[in-house]
Amino acid sequence: MCVSDSHLARGAKSRELQTGIKPDHIVRAFARFRDHSAFCEQCLSIRNLAGSTVPLQLSPGQLKQLAAVEAQRAAGKPVRLVILKPRRTFFTVGSCALMFHEVPFLPGQRGLIIADKYNPAALEAFDYLRQFQQSYRPVQDGDATIALPRLVKETERELQWANGSAFEVLSAEVGELRGAGRHFLLLDEVAFWRNATMTLTGVLNMVPYEKNTMVIVQSTANGVGGEFYDLVQKAQDPANDSDWRFLFFSWLEHPHYRIELDEMQSTRLLRSLTREEAQLQQKHGATVEQLAWRRKKLATECRGNLDLFRQEYPTTVEEAFLVSGRPAFDHAALSRHPVSEGNSGELKEFEQPPRRFLKFVSQERGALTVWNLPQAGHQYVVGADPSKGIDVAGDRRGSNPDYSVAFVVDQVSGLQVAQFRARSRPVSFAKYLAALAWWHNWAYVVPESNDSGFVDALVEAPWPIELIYHRQRNPTDRRPASSNELGFETTSATREWLLAAADEAIRSMSITIRSPIALQECRTFVIKPNGKKEHQTGCHDDCVFALALAAIGMRFAPKDRSALVNVLESPKRRFRIGKIGDKLGRDEDAEDESDHKRPFRSW
Numbered sequence: 046m047c048v049s050d051s052h053l054a055r056g057a058k059s060r061e062l063q064t065g066i067k068p069d070h071i072v073r074a075f076a077r078f079r080d081h082s083a084f085c086e087q088c089l090s091i092r093n094l095a096g097s098t099v100p101l102q103l104s105p106g107q108l109k110q111l112a113a114v115e116a117q118r119a120a121g122k123p124v125r126l127v128i129l130k131p132r133r134t135f136f137t138v139g140s141c142a143l144m145f146h147e148v149p150f151l152p153g154q155r156g157l158i159i160a161d162k163y164n165p166a167a168l169e170a171f172d173y174l175r176q177f178q179q180s181y182r183p184v185q186d187g188d189a190t191i192a193l194p195r196l197v198k199e200t201e202r203e204l205q206w207a208n209g210s211a212f213e214v215l216s217a218e219v220g221e222l223r224g225a226g227r228h229f230l231l232l233d234e235v236a237f238w239r240n241a242t243m244t245l246t247g248v249l250n251m252v253p254y255e256k257n258t259m260v261i262v263q264s265t266a267n268g269v270g271g272e273f274y275d276l277v278q279k280a281q282d283p284a285n286d287s288d289w290r291f292l293f294f295s296w297l298e299h300p301h302y303r304i305e306l307d308e309m310q311s312t313r314l315l316r317s318l319t320r321e322e323a324q325l326q327q328k329h330g331a332t333v334e335q336l337a338w339r340r341k342k343l344a345t346e347c348r349g350n351l352d353l354f355r356q357e358y359p360t361t362v363e364e365a366f367l368v369s370g371r372p373a374f375d376h377a378a379l380s381r382h383p384v385s386e387g388n389s390g391e392l393k394e395f396e397q398p399p400r401r402f403l404k405f406v407s408q409e410r411g412a413l414t415v416w417n418l419p420q421a422g423h424q425y426v427v428g429a430d431p432s433k434g435i436d437v438a439g440d441r442r443g444s445n446p447d448y449s450v451a452f453v454v455d456q457v458s459g460l461q462v463a464q465f466r467a468r469s470r471p472v473s474f475a476k477y478l479a480a481l482a483w484w485h486n487w488a489y490v491v492p493e494s495n496d497s498g499f500v501d502a503l504v505e506a507p508w509p510i511e512l513i514y515h516r517q518r519n520p521t522d523r524r525p526a527s528s529n530e531l532g533f534e535t536t537s538a539t540r541e542w543l544l545a546a547a548d549e550a551i552r553s554m555s556i557t558i559r560s561p562i563a564l565q566e567c568r569t570f571v572i573k574p575n576g577k578k579e580h581q582t583g584c585h586d587d588c589v590f591a592l593a594l595a596a597i598g599m600r601f602a603p604k605d606r607s608a609l610v611n612v613l614e615s616p617k618r619r620f621r622i623g624k625i626g627d628k629l630g631r632d633e634d635a636e637d638e639s640d641h642k643r644p645f646r647s648w
Contacts, residue, residue: 070187078184078191081111085142090180091173098180106130106294107139113292114143114259123256125289127280128263129365131296131358137233140261141173144229147259149178149193149206156212156229159248161237170233171214174204217244227251230260236267236274245272266356266365269569270583274366281362282562283389284412284448284466295329296339296358303334304341314340324380329360362561363568371572373544378551379567382558387414387464392480403484412467413481416559417460424456425488426602428594429478430587431471431499449474451481452563452591453488454556456602461559466588475502487512487610489602491594494532504531511609514598533594544578546600547593556596563588 077083082103089101103111110128117124130136141158148156158170178199184191198205205211217238230252235241252258264273280291296302306314311333318326318336325331331339339354347354352367359365363379390411392403405415419425432449446468453463465481467474475492482488491514494500504510515530535543550556551567558564569584580586603609 070189074186074189088182089177104135106134110139124259126261127276128292130294134299137170140231145177148210152208154210155227157227158214158231161234228258232262234264236264241272269366269581283410293362295360302338304337373570373572373578374567384561384564387416389414413465415463417462419485425485426454426456426598427482427488427490428452428591429492430590431474448587450587450591452595454595459556464560471496471499472502479506479508491598492532494534500532543593546596550596
């Protein structure tokens with residue numbers, strides 16, 4: 046934990062001058078102190094599940110948490126970590142150990158734990174700190190010792206040391222909390238706070254945005270919606286510019302969640318696997334011992350309620366947040382789609398006279414996510430849902446408007462290859478969409494046309510109308526599509542047809558979803574009591590409609606566009622994509638990490 050070095054070094058240097066401690070002893074003591082895993086095992090003790098006091102050896106979840114913290118520190122950023130976890134997986138102990146490794150040893154540091162309520166479970170986190178204090182074994186090498194400062198105050202809710210550092214615990218039940226001077230925060234079980242919005246607003250602003258600070262927000266899930274759910278979604282969203290990082294820990298990763306079986310018991314269980322258990326085994330590598338534990342937990346503590354088990358002991362992030370309302374799409378079908386993070390970045394325009402070209406440049410939190418670069422000879426379809434600038438239902442703060450989304454699909458395989466998602470206005474989005482579609486080998490575009498300015502801006506980009514979906518009419522009508530026929534107009538009648546196309550694509554996997562954000566939006570797209578299909582309160586549906594528009598494009602895109610593309614690529618065709626929206630030109634000094642580029646023609 047290198048944040049401690051400067052303070053420790055000054056103290057050690059002073060002791061060296063006073064007592065003649067050998068420098069090599071000090072160096073080795075520092076090295077041992079900085080190793081967090083070794084520090085926990087050698088210096089800290091904790092009561093285990095049997096009630097015995099043992100050295101703290103980091104569990105798989107705690108090691109995963111440590112890696113996330115060290116990654117943010119290595120990037121020179123303050124630690125801002127959101128953790129979605131199953132029940133009883135020792136993350137609170139891990140968070141307390143991380144903070145105890147720093148707060149007492151750094152003068153003037155203030156740590157704060159905020160729990161759901163003042164009760165034995167909530168005060169348990171603070172009790173871990175007291176156990177660490179009472180059992181601390183100093184780091185030693187020869188005559189060099191790194192000891193705790195003298196404790197000057199110890200109560201059930203506060204620890205204070207002689208160097209001015211302190212820890213305290215508060216309850217989220219007090220409502221609004223304000224103040225300053227906090228450097229380390231552990232916010233526990235936030236999904237269950239009664240007024241999380243007000244409490245979080247106050248406490249998060251207590252901590253300065255400095256690289257040596259740490260804020261850990263952790264909780265089990267408590268349904269869709271609320272501050273914790275929103276924070277999890279934003280921390281996963283590559284279009285979000287915050288420094289929050291997300292960590293998920295599956296129950297399958299926890300070594301305690303298993304039951305030992307003999308050979309006969311294992312054979313009997315394998316012969317009686319349900320379809321869901323077989324899927325856990327095949328897709329997630331669940332062992333027979335883990336499945337036995339799951340059966341017992343589901344039958345006893347969860348009382349046979351599968352939804353309750355998934356919330357308390359999730360296998361995936363999507364599974365953790367239970368949907369209220371009837372799902373509009375088949376969740377079993379959705380679980381078959383192989384989501385992955387992809388590579389986030391931006392399309393950027395470069396110039397090497399007389400040529401100009403576009404390249405994909407990897408960039409943290411970029412608005413464009415790419416799973417497969419455009420391949421020569423492949424044809425693509427893009428569904429495009431422009432933002433209307435409207436906040437999602439249930440958000441009264443004006444801070445959660447909808448997104449402009451482009452959903453790019455390989456026309457033959459149906460595999461999602463890219464997704465653009467940003468809060469871009471229609472005209473700006475249309476310019477970016479033209480470049481994105483052109484980069485994908487002159488892709489066929491299905492734009493929503495309810496905002497006529499969006500389609501007009503796409504045509505003026507200019508984008509050829511031959512590659513824009515137009516409303517269907519009699520097949521014998523050979524007239525070119527007029528401007529008022531371009532795009533898909535969503536009405537009460539066509540909306541059901543559009544969503545039915547998405548549902549069929551999801552079930553048949555004629556489109557394969559790769560985006561975790563798109564998959565989660567599909568999971569939270571529900572049938573409300575009035576029969577209308579729409580996003581759950583507090584959620585988005587922009588990816589859902591972009592996916593649906595791509596599904597329409599898969600049906601109506603010309604099967605062979607090679608002749609048309611040859612005409613479009615010809616110098617005789619006056620075509621020029623100019624600036625491609627707000628995203629183009631941003632961060633021009635970003636490292637060029639992709640060899641994939643396509644030349645513009647300029648006239």
